[in-house]
Structures are given as C-alpha cells and as structure tokens.
Amino acid sequence: MEALRLEWAGGSPKLSAAGPMARQGLVTTVSSRVGTAVVVGWVGSVRDRVGGARDLLDDFGRPGATPRLPTGDYAAVVMCRDRILLMRDEQARIPLYFRESGGRVTAVSTSVRHLGGGAELEPRYFCRYLTGNMAQPHSELTPFTGVQRVLGGEVVELSITGQIRGRVLRHVRQAHDPSAQASHGTVLGGAARDLRLALETAVGRRMGRMTACHVSGGTDSTSVALLAARLLAAREDHSDDLVLLAGRFGRGELAGEQPYLDEAVEEIRRRAPAARPMMVDADDVADFDDFQRHAGDADEPYAHAFRAPFWGRLHAAAADLGCDVLMTGCGADPIVDANPLHLHRLARTGQLRQMTKQARAWAAGSERGLWDVVCAHVVRPALPLATERITAFVHRRGTVLGGLGNFARPRWLRSGFARAHGYREASIAESRFVYGRKPEESLYDAANYIAAPDPLSWHRARQDGFFLSHPFLDPEVVATMRRLPAEATFLPGRPKAVLREAMADLLPSRIRSRSVKIPFNELYARGLRTHGDELIDLCRSARHPLIAEMFDVEKLCRAVREAQLGIGDPYSWDRMNSSLAVVVWLERLEPRSPADDAAVIPVIAGSS
Template sequence: MEALRVEFTGDAPRLRTDQAMVRRGLVTTVSSPAGTAAVVGWAGSVHDRLAGARALLGAFARPGPEPALPIGDFAAVLVCRDRVLLIRDEQARIPLFARQSGGRVSAVSTSARGLGSAAELERRYFCRYLTGNMAQPHTELSPFTGVRRILGGEVVELSVTGRMRGRRLSRTAGSTVGPPVAVTDGCTPGQQLRRALERAVGRRLGRTVACHVSGGTDSTSVALLTARLLAAGQEGGTGDLVLLAGRFGGGELAGERPYLDEAVEAVRALAPGARPVIVDADDVADFDDFPHHAGDADEPHAHAFRAPFWSRLHAAAAELGCDTLLTGCGADPIVDANPFHLHRLARSGRLREMTSQARARAAAGEQGVRDIVRTHVVQPALPLTCERINRLVHRGTVLGGLGHFTRPPWLRRGFARAHGYRAAGAAESRFLFGREPEQSLYEAANYLAAPDPLSWRCAPRNGFFLSHPFLDPEVVATMRRLPTEATFRPGCPKAVLREAMADMLPPRIRGRTDKIPFNEPYVHGLRAHGDDLVDLCRSARHPLIAEMFDIDTLCQAVREAQLGMGDSASWDRMNGSLALVVWLEGLLDERAAAPGATVPVMVGS
C-alpha cells in the first residue's frame, strides 16, 4: 500500500502522495521556502497533523545540529533544495522502504511490494522472519532483493539525485536510557505515570476517537482517560468517543462480559455521549479467510491468523467515521514490574536479593522459583543454549520444545545453513535480551506491536491507524526512571498503574489480577480450518516453498496443534510459517494494481 512514493529521475526527485489517504487525513503534505514534507501518520499530535508536519519540516530543513525526533507515529520524506531526508519515528509504526544499488537510491515508498520484484526474493529475509514474531521491524532486509527498510528512529540523507550521503539513528525528545533513578520531583510513581499517560492519550485524540475496551485494567484506563480529556476539552479533545469491544456469548470468554459492562458504564459516567459499539464475535474464529488476510499483506504477517476478529471490530469503527483508534497494547511489559530485574541482580552479584525476589514472585504467581530463575536469569544469559537443551528434552513431536530461536523442524537444514538462519537466531536473541535484558524488554514490547500490518493495509478504507498510549516514549521513559521497589509488589501486578488510576477504575476491574486468555478462537479456528491449512500447504505452487519447507513436517505440526500439543511459542512459529506460505502464493496470483489517485509534487534542486 503506497501512501507516498519518491522517484529519483533526472536532476530533481518526484514526490507523489496518495490523494485518497490525504483526504482521510492519513497523509499530510506541507511546503515552505525550505522544501516540501510528506508525513504519513502524525507527528506531535493527531488533532493537529498539519502543525506537526510543518514543525518537522522546519526543524530538519535548517542547517546545524540535528534535532531530536518528535513523538508520534510517522514516516516522512522531506524534499529540500539540496537534499532529501527519509525519517521514521523511533516506534516504527509506519513502514518506509528504499530501493537502492551501489550507494544510490532510485525510489522510496511505504510499500516494499511497490519497490520490489516478485522474481527477486531475499532469502536471508525469510530466515530472519522465521526466527520470531519481532524479526521484521528491526532489520534492514525486506522480502525483495535490493529493497531495504528505513529503521525506526533512522534519518537517511540523500542528494537530490538519490546519492546516499549518510544515515544515523536519532532519539525521540524526552526519551531516556540507562539505569533507573530515584524519584526526585516530589510526585509518587503513580502520579508520574498518570501524568505521562494522560499526555500520551491527549496526543492521540482526534475528531472521533475509538477505544478498544475489553474489561481489563489496561484498555479501561486508556478509555477512562480519553473520556476525561474529551469531557474537559483538554489536549485538543473536543470530539466524539466510541467504545469498541468484541463480545462472546458462550464459552470461557463469556466470563469477560461483566468486566466489559462495568468498564463501559464507568466510561459513560465521565462521557455520557460515548457510543458503545459491541460486536458479537461468537461466529469469528482464527484463520477465517486466511488466504486473504495473510496473502494480501505487504510483508509476511505472522499474526494474520488473528486478523478476522480485529478486522470485524475495526470495520465497525470505520463505519462511524473514527479517525483514531486507541488500544491498551503494551501495558503488560511497560507498566508492570520488570522481571528481568532479576537478571541484573544476578549479573551484579546480588544473589541473595535475587533469590528473595524470585521467591516473592513465585508466591504471588503460579510458577516455581526454579521456573522464574530459569526464565528471567538463565535463559537471557544463554538463550540459544537453553532452547537447544529444551528441544532435546522434549523431542518426539514436531512442536515439542520448540522455542523462539531454534530452527523449526519443517525448515530445511540446507536452506537454513545457506541463508544464515543461525546468525538470524543469534541476532534475534540479542535483540530480545541484549546485554541488559531489563532494557531490551521495552524495545521488544514496542516492536511486538509495530508495525501492525492489518491496521496499515486497511487504513485507506478505515481512515485510521492503531495507536498505543502505553508505548508512548514518555510513558516508557517514566517507567524506566522508577526504581524496582516502586514497581514490584508481590500479588499486585501493574501496581503503579493501579495507583495511577485508583480514583477512576471501577473496583471490580481495579482488583482483578488476571484475564481469561484468548485461546478459544484459536482452538475453534484450527478445528474448523486445519484440513484447509494442510491442503493449502500441500497444493502450494511457489518454488521457494518447497525449497524452504518440508511440507509433510509442517502439516504434521498443524495436526499436532489441532490436538492441543505444543505451547504458545511453538504455535507462533507454526502460524508464522503458514502465513509465509500463503504470502508467497499470493505473489504468484498478484495482478498489476490499477494506479491510485496521486498528486505529484515537484521540487527543484
């Protein structure tokens, strides 16, 4: 999906933006004597995208030290008199790619497919993709040879003829790195989080705002703050509020309904005009219309199996004209006590304190002390070794012991060796845990939600991108600053968030410590579509599928998952591989897209 495209032909670049997306407010183009900026998404705030685009152009068009990136979900191209800048925000919500060869860029687009050739696929990318769900957003590789990704937080400088001049990573204004520090501004941890979260929500308010509401602490907190800001007319919030939820009438998930009803009631007490849109989801199962959801994505989409549920909800929000949709995504790793703090204690030799905290966590949860130490101390130190040992212990089935990094049995050994699977697994483990796993957790949490291929592909029709206040750089920086003693309270997950929202959360929701897992749609989907998934694999025509996968073993994995064997990690590996099969088949069936309505913008050198 091409929201914008830049072609370097002759002495001046040619910038085109999709006019339909401009009308929906998803692309903003501004010009000044310094040049032209095309911003996909928003920089600064959703409700004033024009001002944010002008500020971005003004800041980066000036000579001198490079400014920090503004907070926002955006990809931008700045065409100035003497240079072209390609920029993505640090959270990397909006994709941006460049086709380059020999130090020169020939084209830039938000679509990898729009720049690449289906006949020239990058096999190293597929090894990277198959190592885990977070592999795509933080690697330069794209599925197509010669097409590279602009990374999150990266600023790439080109000449007006496309010659590469430099590339550098830039930090978001206000973000912090380093170890936690004690609170010094006189506010309690809850007050600090409340202040940061309110600002994060305020930046995302548009004319008609939709909030995912599930009845959990996270989504309810976002919806309550949205209602409060809209009612007070703060942060530019003068629009309408839609409460978007999926409702299950039977099965385990029906147990979430009392919490959902209470959340909606609490939000409407603050904003009586809020419109609940409760979508019946009993007939929705994972893998419904899987060839469409997995095959039409710009890149392989590991979570395409869950797209039927979210697409139904998002279609309901689109019918009401919502221009922004807020979620509670990211709260679990961001505002809860960081479990990898145990690794830091062990790393610094504070073993007695580490053991004491591990026991406290075990007493408050369902894991034993050994499980907690293995997961949060040993595995981050030796991730690949731990997975290999686990695989040997649980061998005997295709899915048994399959973790995030080890080669899945259906990936052919020769393909993996030839195209760098081992190096890809090591790179993924370094990203997920890093030298300091307690810091890597925040990066991994962000990339787990970014970019969202379903939201991106449907944006021209829906008129909005998903946005996640808990993953706002200011919220992440606030939680990083807090010491462990402020966030870790045994038996009380997300203690700081509960403190921050104590005056607003309904008692039933404030007191709950767990949610019903979203397993039933997956189980129903495998039962309903397992045979079709097997047939799809056996009938696959793309030559790379047979080169890459042992189809019989992949089909056996599907059968095992149907029987309930394996765990969430092994199922994710299987789901991602199935999505890749469908995506490759989609390349064979791809038809030349009709040119969309575009507006050319010419900028002289």
C-alpha cells in the first residue's frame, strides 16, 4: 500500500501523499520555512498528529541538527532546502523503502511492490526470511533487487538530487527518566511504580478521539484498557469514546475465556461507564480462512497471515464504529515478564552457583525440569545453531517437522538453493540478532519484531482508518524493563509479577491472579483440518519458477500433513506457515503501478 511517494523529475524531487489516507489523518503533511515533512502514522501522540509532525520537521530541519528520534509509530520523509531525510521509528511498524542505483536513490515509497515492479527477485531475501519470522523488519534486504528498506530507528540522508550521504541509527528520545532508586533497587514496589508510569504514558500518547482496546480477559490487554478508561475518566470534556473490542467464543476451549472477559469489561465500565463493549462472534473463524488473499496481497511475505482472519474481523468491527486507533496487549509476554536470559549472564560471568539456584527457582515456578530451563536459557543462547542441529537430529525420527527450531534449515528448503543464496550466513545473522553477545539485552530487541501482527494492520489501514498500536512495545516501557534488576522482576510461580503489582489497584482480583491463558491452538488445528488439503493443492499447483527452485514441494506438503496430525511444535509450525506464505505471495505476485492505489496529492513546499 502506497501512503507516500518521492521521485525525481528532471533532477527535482517530487513528493506526494495518498489523498484518502491524508483525509483520515493517517498521513500528515506540514511545511515551514525549513522545508516540508510527510509523516505516515503519528509522532508524539495520536491526538496531535499535526503538532508531532511539526516538531519532527523543526528538530530535523535545522542545519547540522542530529536530534534523537521522537516516540511514535511512523515513517517520514523530511524535505529541506539542501537535503532529504528518510526515517522510521524504532518499533518499525510502518514500512519505508527506497530504490537505489549507483549510490543514488531514484524513488521512495511505503510500498515495496511499487518500487520493485519489473525488478528481479532477490533470493537472499527469501533465505533470510525463512530463517525465522523476525527476519523481515531488521534486514535491509527486500524481495526485489535494487530496493532497500529503511531500518527501524534509521535516518537516511540524501542530497536534494537523491545521492546517499549517510545512514545512521538513532535512539528514541525518552519522555521520562525512571528513578535511580527503581533502576538499582531490589524492591518490587519501586519497579512497579516505574512500570506503571511508563505504561500509562504509553497508553496516553496512543489515545485518539475514538479509541478501541482489544480486551481478551488476560492481564495484558485488560491492563491497557483499564489505563485507557482511567485516563478517559480524568478528562474534563468527556468528548472522547472508548470501545472495548473482543472476540467471543461460545463453544470449544476458548469459551473458557468468556468469564474472564466479562469480568474485565465490567471493571473497565465501572471506571468509564461510557465505554462501549463490542463483542464480535468468532465461533466460525479458523486460521487459514481466505489464506490466499491474506498472504498474497501483502506487500512482502507475511509469516502470520494464517491468523489474519480473526484479527481482520475485529478490525472490521472497530472500523465500522469509526475508531481512529486500536490498542492491544501484544508484547507484554517478552517485555514485562521476568527475563529468563538473565541466567545466561550469570553463567558467562562465572556465577554458576547463583545461576543454578535461580534456575531451580525458574524450574519450580514454571513446572519444568532444571535441565530444560538451563538448556533453553543458557546452552541454546550460547550455541544456537549447534544446539538446533543436535535437537533436530535427536527428535526428527522420520518426520519433517521434528526438532525444527528457529534457525535450522527446514527439510523442504532445497540444500542447493540454501547454499547458493547464503542460508547459513542468514541463520548466523538471525541467531546473533536474537541472542547477540548479551542475550538478556537482545531479548527486548527481538521481541519488538515478533509480538504483533502488524502487516495486516498496515495492509488494511486505508479501509479501516487506523493502525494497530502496542503500548507494551513503547520504547519507554522497554527502557524501564531493561533497567530493572532480575530480583525485582522474578517471583517463582508468578509470571509478570511487576505488571501485576503495577496494576494492583485496577485489575480485578480474578484476572490479577491468573497465570495461564487458553491459547489459540483450537483455531489453528481447526484451520488445518479445514484447509489442509487446499494448502497442499496450492503448493502442488504453484507455477512460479522460484517455488520449485526453492522448495521440495512434496516435503512441504508432508509438513502440512504432519501439522494436521499435531506433529511438531510452535517453532516448526511457524517455519511451515512462513513457507506457505511465500508460496502464496509468489503465486500472486504481479507488477503494480501507482494507479493500483488511491489517488495521490502532490505536496507543495510552503503549504500547510
């Protein structure tokens, strides 16, 4: 989807924005004496998108300025008299690409398909993508040769004629600085106060005129919705609306979530009586419904396209009500829970006795064996590729999915293709991104890219009128959790102890005390039972030449059969889902032109 476009005509830059998205407030254009900025998404706060865009232009438009990136969900082009800046926020929710040749950028867009139309496909991209579902947002590679991605948190500086002057990664500016006491103390209460402040700020900056909060009855989404209700109740004009959006299941395993959902909604409405519940019947939804459309129409291969039917139904309900933002609880599991990779730090610094003691506590609190905990959080981060190869060898037992983890080559990916296009190098790069030299720190960076199904939000934004937003992935929340010592965040048997303490005065006791939620396994299993044969037929009938070059199709079909029977685990199923998404994306790949999207509005310097 193309929200903005920058191209050169006769050596002069021409900047345009999508008209319908501008009218919806999803694209904001501002101008001043220093230049013009087009911002897709929001900077600073959703409610003041124009003010945030002006601040961005003022900060980056000054000659020689090197400011920190502001908080928000955005991609932006800032065009000054003597230079052009391309940038994205660190969360990298909204895409931005540029077509480059010989050190000169010839076009910029939020749509990689528009820039890549007619270009050759880049096989190295597919190797990187197939190493795991975190690969897309943090790699410069795109599916097309000559088209590159502006990375999250990156500022690309161009001359006015498009020559690349530099690419710099910059950190987000923090609005608040959590107290030193919480950073160095060991008291849960101090950590909870800092998290509460950061999370409340993150929710506040994401609230619009009509805000929808996804509510599932769990600790995470209920916390976000309660904070939104509290902020709304504190406003004097009471002119804004709050919608409580939930999928309702009347049968099956997920029906067990309904009592928690009802209690969450009741408590939220007690604090904000005007909040409107929107319960969306989802009994007939299954994963992989209309998979060809969800996976094939995306700008890039979309690893979580199988789950798009459920989210798409919720999006449609929020759009019908006119919501301008939808907040979720995505990201809380890796961000605000205790960091188990702290055990790796203890091991590599020689604190083996302390590591063993804490590993025993982790094992007791999670009802796992001591070796399982040590293997997952000490051994595997130290030797990720070797551990995966050994695991695959031990657990394969004649199956395609057995033992397949994050990085090992899936058996259906042809070894010749993998060797020719750098699969091993991609696996090493991916493992270093996931674990790095200090895995306990890399956890937060990696979590940012897997916690939310944002390609669907981006693809639907023009028809829905909003983007998904995730307060738990706010840079300030992440920075707060990074600073907390392990002893302030881990209580055996009590996941997300800091969050529960931070929300103690708001969360209903039943939700605050629950430690396990019913997963969406039923939707996945039902989807494979319903659509498994269809997926296999799709693979066998695929005609794009790269599919046969890349995949042993019969082994991929065998993987689908095994998943239908429940063989494998979430890691191996994710690898299969990603491969199926690639097949559909390639089959439906057609050159696109700007006319395929809505009309664009030329941006003229000096207008506002």
